[in-house]
Amino acid sequence: MIRNPILPGFNADPSICRVGEDYYIATSTFEWYPGVQIYHSRDLVNWTLIRRPLERKSQLDMRGNPDSCGVWAPCLSYADGLFWLVYTDVKRYDGNFKDAHNYIVTSPTIEGEWSDPAYANSSGFDPSLFHDDDGRKWFVNMQWNHRTESYGGAPKHPAFDGILLQEWDVEANALKGPITNIFPGSPLGLVEAPHLFKRNGWYYLTTAEGGTGYDHAVTMARSRTIDGQYELHPNTHLLTSKDNPEAVLQRSGHGQYVETPDGDVYHTHLCSRPLAPNRRSPLGRETGLQKCVWKEDDWLYLAQSGLVPDVDVPAPTDAEPAAKPERINYTFDGDTLPIDFQWLRTPEPDRIFSLTANPGRLRLIGRESIGSWFEQSLVARRQEHHRFRAETTVETFDPDTYQQACGLAHYYNRHKFHALVVTLHEKLGRVVTIFSCPGDFPHGRMQFPAGSGVAIPDGPVELSMEIRDNDLQFSWRSGGTNDWQPIGPTLDASVISDEGGRGEHGSFTGAFAGMFAFDTSGRAKSADFSRFSYEAIPG
Template sequence: MIRNPILRGFNPDPSVARVGEDVYIATSTFEWYPGVRIHHSRDLVNWRLVARPLDRAAQLDMRGAPDSCGVWAPCLSFADELFWLIYTDVKRFDGNFKDAHNYLVTAPSVTGPWSDPVYLNSSGFDPSLFHDDDGRKWLLNQQWRHLTDGVGGQPRHPAFDGILAQEYDPVARRLTGPIRDIFAGSPRGLVEGPHLFKREGWYHLTVAEGGTGYDHAVTMARSRRLTGPYELHPDTFLMTSKDVPDAPLQRAGHGQILEMPDGAVYHTHLCSRPLPGTRRSPLGRETGLQRCVWGEDGWLRLAQGGLVPAVEVDAPAGAASPEPSRPVEYRFVGVALPMDFQWLRTPYPGRLFTLTGDALRLHGRESLGSWYEQALVARRQEHHAYRAETRLAAFAPDTYQQAAGLTTYYNRFKLHALMVSHDAAAGGRTLTIMSCPGDWPDGRLRYPATPLPLPDGPLDLAVEARGATQRFFWRGGGEWQPFGPELDASAISDEAGRGEHGSFTGAFVGMVAFDTSGRGCPADFASFRYAPL
């Protein structure tokens, strides 16, 4: 069986492409660098991260991008012996404007080399490239209407002004011909995330609607002509969890049709698993996969019936069993950062960290709230209960403006951090907790523990999250000791702080250092461990 979600933790907006027996899913990364993650599978059950295509300044520079901006909703496809990747780089979140720029890169292999980008347009976000069977190529994207009050943290229908289509000329490498608004969406509203699939002469249009919160849905329509008009699915939606608040997979929407070599049909989708008894999702929006069937009326529906996505669905014949979750140990002994880890915004990671051969050295830069240069290297939280540990091998702060340690991090308003710093009144090096549990818009830090004087030498730092609570631990050569009170782990979630549509990435856990004195005080981390509990 396929067990959902297939990509745990922050992996939203899944676009799928099949090349023979190989299936690839590309997901959004927002302000995290490198941009876009691509996973590979042959059995749809077990997936492996194989590529992060947008890895240099020519392709992506997000310095200054607000939280939850950056790379939105990529589209991955394969045609003409090339992989094609379309993506949006969003520069603004609040207010009437989005400033969303759409680009195209290509590669002969999914692992690259990926080309420099071709600029496409800036009329809206969620671009998609469709390769028609007559050889023509079409760009679709959501159109953003700034002339409305329905914008910002609580989007309303008028800002989402339909799905645009325009032809793309691959020889001239530019869009050409008229721009057409081909689909206004259903009464659910907030139409976005378009993808086309052609079958038996019909253009099937899959879109996301309802916003990326608990009203989210996959809506379908079809037409004999690519440019429309489109008729709505008899059920309007292919899937949604809107009216089933106890369904394990909530916020279901935004996906794409996948047809396997044997004709079996699936549909990707994003989803979330809120903490029990809450409407908070620390794991963010994850990727799911549903088995589908074509009905006698020519419309696609979930194989299990109804509209609610299932946790377990039938896998292709011969698929392996799902691999169990296991602890992952990282020793920073090589010259490359493990692919599980990302950093924020900048295409110049050498300013943030270096690999020394036996440690990950973070160079203290700007604060935990910076949108420019933040020395934070982290991996996704994938389980509601986990433990993460790191060894801080060397760090010698001489001012309270220097700090390094272990953080559970969502964005500048939602974080907890166990930090080693300097406190002259306490005699020098100390351990403290810095916390901002959803304090928007002020972003003020709280200090829920009395600073603890520390011995010289390496320190081990740890965090345990169990559902809606988390706690930090430390040791300096002896036994593990708890430090500080239990903290609100649910604050490190999509819905905490400014609410359901205010941010939509996911929780990370990792290593951080800052030096607001500007001297770049280094912090060496020898190892990191992540273990589901």
Template sequence: MPFQNPVLRGFNPDPSLCRVGNDYYMATSTFEWYPGVQIHHSRDLANWELVSRPLTRAAQLDMRGNPDSCGVWAPALSYADGLFWLVYTNVRRYDGNYKDTPNYMVTAPTINGPWSDPVYLNASGFDPSLFHDDDGRKWLVNMRWDHRATMEHRDLPLDFFGGVVLQEYDVEARKLVGPVKQIFHRSPLGYTEAPHLFKREGRYYLITAEGGTGYNHAVTHARADAIDGPYELHPNWHVLSAKDAPENPLQRTGHGQPCEGPEPGTMVHSFLCTRPLPDTGAGRHSPLGRESGIELLEWAEDGWLYRRGGGMVPEQTPAFGGTARPLPAESVTRFEPGDLPQDFQWLRTPEPDRIFDLQARPGWLRLIGRESIGSWFEQALVARRQTEHHVEAEVLVDFEPVDFQHMAGLVAYYGRHQFYYLNISCDDAGARRLGIQCCAGDWPEASLTYPIGDGIALPEGPVWLSLTIRYGSLQFRCRMDGQNDWQDIGPALDAAILSDEGGRGEHANFTGCFLGMAAQDITGQGATADFSSFTYRTPENTQGGN
């Protein structure tokens, strides 16, 4: 069957596309999820495989204390001189006038590594990208953050985005050298970020994302005869966008990068997008987060790239690339000794041995209860992306709490203000109980609600916990191990709040919903919980698509 956009489904934003020979690689942001950066590989543009998460150790990435939707923003992947080059931001502050945005670079001889310790670059803004010119020189571009935007007579909030700056990188000195020059400000749409450079027939082409991360998002192209400008805007300003096509199934299209295409005179252009839930009157919501797709662009006689077929709106089923293999409708994970299965990640910490253990009980994942489920520092939460609007997840939990501050169970998690948590704990008398914690996006209070109060009594023994998300509704269930009948737990919950548009809204939420396992021991004693047979289903899956 023809492949469907998005090709990387579920939270996979800010796609940086790189071609090496016949191999295509796409690097995407991971924000506060560890390890940092996802790199997928394809040869036919239809079927993509996760092949690397390069930021795996504290020397490269430590996000403890980073707020929600901070951490790794917009990695940029390139290949030159026999090396893969990856630059990335570790965002440490979001609120207020300032962004703390140290930018780093790592390299590797193969996409699987080994990836080097990082070189510090700068912190003037985010979304850095490295350009390798044909004369051997290397240049870093990034957007520059301007904290002065709240001054009188400034254009708030556009002026926070202070334009694209350029500086040379010295390979021998392992640092940026020479003057910093602003080479581009913005189109009338503004919010200019995510710069990438490439060169063709002596001209430099600058690719940026504009319009913010919401429904006005767009990809803007500009070009110049010299690397430092002046840059003129594309005749259409924007090359890819769905901002004027509210009925298109792919929305919030923007932030991408082109590379040489499969046919002469073409380029493949990556882009991020969302697949919002049907609007039921409460506005559009995107619980799958920002995903990644590709489009085919062609060179025209005027020396500009245009989308094949005309217009700017990406298609869900484009007419290029190979044939997509059907994705499995069900996957069952047993946690064997070794590495954490590839579908799963954890939050922030470069010390995973403190929050989970795959060796202690073969076939089980042991979580070591640490801080609260809202912690920005050290919490035991291991989860995988929600990739479709209709999904089911279930897991077997073996946990014997002895204090009401001990909790473990199944979670649907967007961030510290947006989650639903079916958890085993106990009451003041030490009796096990199954309850639900809800945090429905009421930022900044982050108040918990308990839709079934003190919960229901549980006998001893392992317990199966499950959830079903069907578009905007989430239902928890449970059954005791060895029994067949599932019991609904609590009411149907509003799954739409586990979305970019929930909580603080689309311009502050940048990840997506994860489904997984959590454990807390806020006594500080490290009580453990064991999990086995995590099953994930997509009942309406074809390629993966609704």
């Protein structure tokens, strides 16, 4: 069986394509660098992260991008001996405008170097590229209308002003010809995320509707001509959990169609697994996969009938799910970060971390404060379980002012984080304490649950956090002792989630666990970390 979500943790907006026996899924990365996650599978059951192709300043520079902006909704396809990746770099979230710039990059191989981007347009986000069987290529994206009452955190239907279609000129590397608004959406509204495919003389259009919250859905329409008119699916939606609050997979929508070599059909979708009692989703929007069937009316339906996505789905082969380690111990012996880790926004990582300055250690170079939109030294990996433990060792850090700090963070964005911090106190000397920003929007005011903290000796210090559903407990130890010392109260881990703080549509990425350093004095004090571990807790 396929066990959903197939890509746990923050893996939103899945675009799937098949090349021969190989399947690839691209997911959004928003403000995290490098841009776009690409996974590979040969059986639709087991998936491996293999590439993040947007890795150069010429392809992506997100310094200054607000939280939940950056790379939205990539589309991955294969044609003419090339992989094609379409993506948006969104530069604004709050207010009426979005400033969403759309680009295309290509590569002959997934794991090779990808081209510099060709600019497409800025009329809206969620772009997609369709390769028609006559050789023509068509670019689709939603159109954003700023003349409405819609604004960041409170989307309104009129701002989502239909799906635009325009031809892509391969020779000119640019759009050409007329722009046509081909689909206004269904009465559910907030139409976005268009994907086209063709079957039996029909052009099928799948879109996402209902926003990123609990009304999300995959809507389906079709037309005999690519530019419309498109008629709605008999059920309007292919899948949604909006009318089933007890379903395991909530907020289900935004996906793409794929066929196996044997003709079986599947559809990706994003989803979340909220925690009671606050119905918050720390793991963010994850990737699911549903088996579908074509019926005599030439419409696609879920194989299990109805609209609600299943957790367990029949796979096309007898593949067994590969066992995953409960604990992953990361060291920093190589010259590149382990692939699970990312950082925020900047295409100049040499300014925020080094793996060669002190071989065997990850050196974080203190730059701007935790939560900065420009140059923040935070290296982190996704939270993939509702219950987990993370540990790290700060091998070397000797602050000479309270403006210098490093440590271990449970991080979502500048308004939502908990951090176990090593810093300097004027009277206590070097201390370990807690910085917490539990969703205070728009001010981002920190709280200090452990006060001035606890004095610690010189030398290495180990830091840990244990999260069990909605609860987080920080601990520390030093001097090679075996006893972890809890510090501070139990914190609300659920606020480090999509719905925490400003609410359901306020942000839509996911929680991370990682290491950070900052030096707001501007003297770039560094901290060396010797290890990091992530361990799933059963239950």
